[in-house]
Amino acid sequence: MDVDSTVKGYYEKILQRNAGEPEFHQAVAEVLDSLRYVLRQDPHYTDLGLIERLAEPERQIIFRVPWIGDDGQVHVNRGFRVQFNSVLGPYKGGLRFHPSVNLGIIKFLGFEQIFKNSLTGLPIGGGKGGSDFDPKGRSELEVMRFCQSFMTELHRHIGDKTDVPAGDIGVGGREIGYLFGQYRRMTGRHESGTLTGKGLQWGGSLVRTEATGYGCVYFTQEMMAARGERLHGARVIVSGSGNVAIYAIEKAQELGATVVGFSDSSGYVSTPDGVDVELLKDVKEVRRLRVSDYAKEATGATFHKGGNIWELEADVALPCATQNELDDESAKLLADNGVKYVTEGANMPCTHDAVRVFHKRHIDFAPGKAANAGGVATSALEMQQNASRDSWTFEYTDKRLQNIMRKIFKNAASTAAEYGVEGDYVVGANIAGFKKVADAMIAQGVI
Numbered sequence: 001m002d003v004d005s006t007v008k009g010y011y012e013k014i015l016q017r018n019a020g021e022p023e024f025h026q027a028v029a030e031v032l033d034s035l036r037y038v039l040r041q042d043p044h045y046t047d048l049g050l051i052e053r054l055a056e057p058e059r060q061i062i063f064r065v066p067w068i069g070d071d072g073q074v075h076v077n078r079g080f081r082v083q084f085n086s087v088l089g090p091y092k093g094g095l096r097f098h099p100s101v102n103l104g105i106i107k108f109l110g111f112e113q114i115f116k117n118s119l120t121g122l123p124i125g126g127g128k129g130g131s132d133f134d135p136k137g138r139s140e141l142e143v144m145r146f147c148q149s150f151m152t153e154l155h156r157h158i159g160d161k162t163d164v165p166a167g168d169i170g171v172g173g174r175e176i177g178y179l180f181g182q183y184r185r186m187t188g189r190h191e192s193g194t195l196t197g198k199g200l201q202w203g204g205s206l207v208r209t210e211a212t213g214y215g216c217v218y219f220t221q222e223m224m225a226a227r228g229e230r231l232h233g234a235r236v237i238v239s240g241s242g243n244v245a246i247y248a249i250e251k252a253q254e255l256g257a258t259v260v261g262f263s264d265s266s267g268y269v270s271t272p273d274g275v276d277v278e279l280l281k282d283v284k285e286v287r288r289l290r291v292s293d294y295a296k297e298a299t300g301a302t303f304h305k306g307g308n309i310w311e312l313e314a315d316v317a318l319p320c321a322t323q324n325e326l327d328d329e330s331a332k333l334l335a336d337n338g339v340k341y342v343t344e345g346a347n348m349p350c351t352h353d354a355v356r357v358f359h360k361r362h363i364d365f366a367p368g369k370a371a372n373a374g375g376v377a378t379s380a381l382e383m384q385q386n387a388s389r390d391s392w393t394f395e396y397t398d399k400r401l402q403n404i405m406r407k408i409f410k411n412a413a414s415t416a417a418e419y420g421v422e423g424d425y426v427v428g429a430n431i432a433g434f435k436k437v438a439d440a441m442i443a444q445g446v447i
């Protein structure tokens with residue numbers, strides 16, 4: 001990937017030290033490329049190895065996760081927790097269970113998380129973890145046994161003042177329940193602040209389930225308002241059909257938009273008249289079926305096996321599935337089909353070349369580290385409720401989420417303008433996230 005000459009030396013060293021981790025390289029390149037504006041103006045940010053320290057996790061834990069399948073066979077997976085940067089607070093970031101998980105993917109997610117968490121304005125550092133375990137097709141008991149084995153090792157590395165994991169792909173309320181149960185058993189303590197995304201009866205927060213999807217839509221509203229436009233009446237494409245996608249669909253439709261399609265890894269469903277959100281939740285969250293099953297039961301919905309969801313016509317696109325799901329060819333399709341706004345609900349779903357197309361074609365683009373920060377921000381609100389043994393109402397928590405998303409938008413927009421690239425929310429978010437972390441690292445010395 002190309003990066004500006006100001007930061008090329010740093011990038012090349014990071015590539016050498018972290019061979020074979022393309023997603024991590026991509027995430028680092030995107031941040032470094034934005035930093036050229038800051039480093040030219042404020043070269044002191046390169047003193048005392050700051051950039052090199054920022055790109056090196058404080059700690060990386062890799063462990064064996066053995067578990068026994070229903071057939072009596074022993075399975076061995078690999079567990080990861082990358083504790084990337086705790087300068088602003090305890091490490092905070094989700095756990096991903098997916099067969100594609102490897103160290104490079106966890107490092108890319110952990111690196112992004114540092115700046116995302118900084119942007120929320122809340123006292124949380126950056127971390128991420130997970131396993132190459134595939135929950136798809138596994139029985140309830142297999143998932144439970146896996147989670148218990150995973151936590152048997154992880155418990156010694158986490159805690160409400162050290163590292164607070166949450167969910168991500170493949171880790172929802174069910175898995176957090178099993179993980180928390182085993183944590184409690186291993187430590188003998190009901191320390192609810194150690195994991196977020198918990199059930200409402202035992203320390204969870206209202207709005208946490210909805211937060212990432214809702215937050216992504218709130219961010220989109222702000223971006224549209226800056227151009228004097230509204231979501232009401234807009235056609236919206238949402239990729240994925242997991243936690244982030246479902247609640248992005250719900251909020252977009254509540255605000256008067258029509259969601260014209262959603263997807264999973266087998267294809268997409270076109271829904272020209274909108275999505276029946278209750279049916280979608282029942283299919284995905286209760287019965288744990290596929291989007292093709294939604295299409296069988298819904299009126300006016302068509303399943304396109306293996307199809308490219310980005311070929312749909314719309315005004316707004318919200319990629320909410322996974323990294324690098326939207327490339328430059330798809331970006332051109334979106335531009336040709338009239339899309340004017342793209343907001344990342346997932347982490348790094350758009351390739352670097354796709355983002356270039358958006359900028360060239362005057363599509364407003366919101367990067368995930370700003371636009372999907374509502375999830376981790378609400379996790380931090382869950383931690384606040386746990387610390388004060390309180391639970392807030394849905395309305396109050398949702399208001400706080402809305403305010404946080406508005407502030408993140410304003411911060412990204414004003415920082416971009418300050419550095420002479422108005423409307424470039426990638427540069428704005430990267431610089432705003434970076435400066436807070438970098439200033440704290442300088443203040444705390446070389447550690």
Ligand code: NDP
Binds near residue numbers: 266
């Ligand atoms: P889920 O596991 O709930 O859902 C993931 C969805 O993405 C599923 O519908 C899955 O389909 C689909 N998907 C995965 N790979 C592909 C692919 N190659 N093509 C099309 N669809 C695919 O995960 P989340 O909704 O929690 O996470 C989605 C994204 O949002 C991730 O990037 C995550 O890191 C990010 N994120 C999540 C947060 C959260 O609070 N949950 C917070 C911030 C970011 P299938 O079932 O076929 O695999």
